[in-house]
Amino acid sequence: METQTISNKEISSKTTQRISGSEAIVRCLIEEDVKIIYGYPGGAIMPVYDELFKYQDKIHHVLTRHEQGATHAAQGFARISGKVGVAIATSGPGATNLITGIADAQIDSTPMVCITGQVASHLLGSDAFQETDIVGISTPVTKWNCQVTKAADIPGALAKAFYIAKSGRPGPVLVDITKDAQFEEFDFLYEKCTKIRSYTPIPKTVAGTLEAAAKMINAAKKPLIVWGQGVVLSAAEEQFKALVEKAGIPAAWTILGASALPTSHPLNVGMLGMHGNYAPNKLTNECDVLIAIGMRFDDRVTGKLDEYATQAKVIHFEIDPAEVDKNVKTDVAVLGDAKVTLKAILPLIDENSHKEWHQEFKDLYKIEYEKVIKDDIHPTKEGLTMGEVIKEINIQSKGEAAIVTDVGQHQMIACRYAEFNKTKSNITSGGLGTMGFGLPAAIGAKMAAPEREVVSISGDGGYQMTIQELGTIFQQKAAVKIVVLNNDFLGMVRQWQQLFFDKRYASTEMINPNFVAIAEGYYIKAKKVTKREELADAVAEMMASKEAYFLEVCVEKEGNVFPMVPSGASVSEIRLE
Amino acid sequence: MNTEKQLYTVSIYTENNIGLLNRISAIFQRRHINIESLNISPSEIDGVAKFTIVVNMTEVNVKKIIGQIEKQVEVIKAYFHTLEEIIYQISGLFKIKSELLFEERQIQNIIKESNARIVTVNKEFFVLEKSGRKEEIAELYDELSVYGIMQYTRSGLIAVTKEEMKISALLKKYNN
Ligand SMILES: Cc1ncc(C[n+]2csc(CCOP(=O)(O)OP(=O)(O)O)c2C)c(N)n1
Numbered sequence: 001m002e003t004q005t006i007s008n009k010e011i012s013s014k015t016t017q018r019i020s021g022s023e024a025i026v027r028c029l030i031e032e033d034v035k036i037i038y039g040y041p042g043g044a045i046m047p048v049y050d051e052l053f054k055y056q057d058k059i060h061h062v063l064t065r066h067e068q069g070a071t072h073a074a075q076g077f078a079r080i081s082g083k084v085g086v087a088i089a090t091s092g093p094g095a096t097n098l099i100t101g102i103a104d105a106q107i108d109s110t111p112m113v114c115i116t117g118q119v120a121s122h123l124l125g126s127d128a129f130q131e132t133d134i135v136g137i138s139t140p141v142t143k144w145n146c147q148v149t150k151a152a153d154i155p156g157a158l159a160k161a162f163y164i165a166k167s168g169r170p171g172p173v174l175v176d177i178t179k180d181a182q183f184e185e186f187d188f189l190y191e192k193c194t195k196i197r198s199y200t201p202i203p204k205t206v207a208g209t210l211e212a213a214a215k216m217i218n219a220a221k222k223p224l225i226v227w228g229q230g231v232v233l234s235a236a237e238e239q240f241k242a243l244v245e246k247a248g249i250p251a252a253w254t255i256l257g258a259s260a261l262p263t264s265h266p267l268n269v270g271m272l273g274m275h276g277n278y279a280p281n282k283l284t285n286e287c288d289v290l291i292a293i294g295m296r297f298d299d300r301v302t303g304k305l306d307e308y309a310t311q312a313k314v315i316h317f318e319i320d321p322a323e324v325d326k327n328v329k330t331d332v333a334v335l336g337d338a339k340v341t342l343k344a345i346l347p348l349i350d351e352n353s354h355k356e357w358h359q360e361f362k363d364l365y366k367i368e369y370e371k372v373i374k375d376d377i378h379p380t381k382e383g384l385t386m387g388e389v390i391k392e393i394n395i396q397s398k399g400e401a402a403i404v405t406d407v408g409q410h411q412m413i414a415c416r417y418a419e420f421n422k423t424k425s426n427i428t429s430g431g432l433g434t435m436g437f438g439l440p441a442a443i444g445a446k447m448a449a450p451e452r453e454v455v456s457i458s459g460d461g462g463y464q465m466t467i468q469e470l471g472t473i474f475q476q477k478a479a480v481k482i483v484v485l486n487n488d489f490l491g492m493v494r495q496w497q498q499l500f501f502d503k504r505y506a507s508t509e510m511i512n513p514n515f516v517a518i519a520e521g522y523y524i525k526a527k528k529v530t531k532r533e534e535l536a537d538a539v540a541e542m543m544a545s546k547e548a549y550f551l552e553v554c555v556e557k558e559g560n561v562f563p564m565v566p567s568g569a570s571v572s573e574i575r576l577e
Numbered sequence: 578m579n580t581e582k583q584l585y586t587v588s589i590y591t592e593n594n595i596g597l598l599n600r601i602s603a604i605f606q607r608r609h610i611n612i613e614s615l616n617i618s619p620s621e622i623d624g625v626a627k628f629t630i631v632v633n634m635t636e637v638n639v640k641k642i643i644g645q646i647e648k649q650v651e652v653i654k655a656y657f658h659t660l661e662e663i664i665y666q667i668s669g670l671f672k673i674k675s676e677l678l679f680e681e682r683q684i685q686n687i688i689k690e691s692n693a694r695i696v697t698v699n700k701e702f703f704v705l706e707k708s709g710r711k712e713e714i715a716e717l718y719d720e721l722s723v724y725g726i727m728q729y730t731r732s733g734l735i736a737v738t739k740e741e742m743k744i745s746a747l748l749k750k751y752n753n
Contacts, residue, residue: 135596136596136599139596139599139600139603140603140607143650144650144651145596146594146595146596147595147596164650196650197592197653197748198591198592198650198651198652198653199650199651320648321644321647321648322641322644322645322647322648324644325640325641326641326644
């Protein structure tokens with residue numbers, strides 16, 4: 001039963017038009033200002049594809065090579081544009097292939113609407129050809145989902161879907177539409193959804209919490225800000241920077257928070273978490289006030305919870321009330337949209353500089369630099385490092401590129417060393433850690449922001465999970481720059497095997513194909529680099545290319561990512577070697 | 578805060594949507610929390626359903642669960658209460674051979690003393706209904722089982738709170 005109802009008054013002032021359910025689906029997308037969608041056809045969604053053919057001047061459909069690619073592309077699109085990404089698929093296997101991307105979007109709060117075709121309603125529940133209970137399957141990984149069996153319910157369901165996907169804490173929704181509903185004709189009328197009775201996207205800020213938080217911040221001797229993607233999702237970068245600067249507080253980021261404050265900002269003290277920077281991890285257990293903004297204390301960030309910042313008072317700026325006190329007990333929870341709450345707290349904050357406290361971060365950075373960073377980005381021994389490749393990309397792109405990473409060592413290295421001068425420049429799979437995310441996500445990112453340089457960085461493992469999307473790149477002429485850091489290993493797993501399983505490299509070595517030939521097979525310009533001397537020129541050539549370009553860099557086989565907080569350890573037990 | 582496990586009733590007011598039961602039960606399932614009993618019925622408000630779920634858990638965790646439940650789009654409001662804070666009833670049905678009713682005098686006494694109600698009688702069997710607290714129904718079960726029970730079934734717990742749940746006021750606010 002749908003709850004979204006349109007009042008009679010509104011209906012009478014609009015004219016309706018008799019069209020099919022499938023045409024209605026396309027018209028709804030147009031009403032929601034959707035210009036690009038990603039998908040893959042099949043029996044149960046064919047009526048919609050037929051309409052897409054008719055409306056191709058209004059909506060550009062991108063045929064990916066796998067439905068998983070469609071969801072990741074929609075995610076990449078959403079992450080860089082801040083708009084809702086749309087993916088469509090047929091019933092059964094088409095729908096189940098969407099699940100990985102949906103789960104990824106759910107845990108990383110990415111707004112996405114997935115539309116799946118379904119067998120005709122009289123066949124539901126009969127194990128008909130290509131029938132799966134996609135509503136049941138997707139329930140745990142969607143913000144909301146529903147099944148539509150009547151054409152007349154399509155506009156209401158899609159309006160609700162878009163509203164839910166993008167409002168409050170964003171997330172993926174799925175609307176499953178039976179084939180008979182796609183054929184049925186009805187009087188079409190579209191009303192955007194702006195409210196749902198049972199749903200409060202943005203919680204009210206509890207009275208007094210802003211003042212209490214400000215008082216705590218002003219009294220702090222060693223405050224630390226830890227920020228996450230919430231800052232980006234609520235477009236609060238400016239307010240955030242103003243707060244950081246006025247209060248003079250060192251600020252550290254979670255992997256999804258990266259780029260909300262430029263890397264070069266003097267108060268940006270680096271990345272938190274398992275492979276984060278030494279200083280912010282260590283000093284988390286020394287600060288007196290921990291100010292969490294739009295982040296959710298993921299276990300990759302906190303390490304051992306009962307030894308996480310136990311000395312500190314905790315302030316949590318958060319849009320999702322269920323995140324407050326979930327992992328870390330807070331002293332003050334400032335509920336609401338970060339853009340609004342940060343703006344409101346700014347006048348209550350005293351100007352400060354915390355010079356001595358900031359010096360502690362600089363001192364620890366020096367240690368990390370000597371022990372880790374120097375060898376990562378200015379290596380002297382043989383074998384290319386992942387870090388120097390990232391450094392070269394920084395130089396050639398002037399830190400302006402959007403970096404889309406896959407999952408593994410290269411991801412951690414890219415996040416550690418990439419220079420992010422612009423917001424929304426780090427697109428990566430954080431919460432789910434989905435290998436295969438990078439390449440298709442880069443397609444979506446490039447299509448959403450064609451004016452930006454989009455560089456996809458993958459490992460040889462994850463790249464091969466969605467390598468078929470090279471076909472999409474070629475067909476769409478999407479000018480993404482693809483870098484594969486090839487260590488002939490599932491590097492991150494190999495690192496763990498080395499450190500925790502006595503170097504027993506069980507099934508992590510990869511015998512790889514000729515990647516250059518594969519890229520060239522898809523008519524994509526390609527080059528392979530094996531020596532340090534060739535790197536700069538190759539990266540320059542890649543960046544200068546107007547078209548898609550593939551660059552394979554053979555890096556040292558057994559390089560490791562440090563620092564590292566071993567899993568289950570406290571953040572202050574962070575290891576430099 | 579109480580860190581010991583105890584029985585809580587979780588009352589959830591929701592839009593009456595297909596699929597919501599799945600979403601809500603999954604919240605418990607993911608955390609390995611066994612649902613002791615579950616009842617879904619219309620509430621005092623038109624078009625609003627009420628879930629009454631009994632779980633055995635700590636206060637800290639039940640609070641977190643409430644947060645996750647309220648996060649669901651179609652959930653209007655969720656509350657949790659200890660058993661002391663509610664008035665509740667459970668209903669038990671007992672199917673018993675009719676001959677016992679006439680041959681075992683004691684059974685008639687049991688029925689009378691337990692305040693159980695005879696729902697139906699026919700040649701083969703009769704059906705007893707007893708509403709009350711869990712222990713009262715368990716007690717009746719023990720007493721009757723001596724004579725043989727053909728079928729027995731018990732409902733989930735249904736409850737109203739001693740304190741007012743301001744759900745109508747809340748809905749009015751949403752509607753405006
Ligand atoms: C779909 C999926 N399967 C398995 C994993 C576990 N996993 C995490 S990192 C990793 C290795 C990645 O290897 P590669 O893509 O070569 O990147 P590298 O670590 O070498 O940079 C694996 C297997 C995962 N994250 N995602």
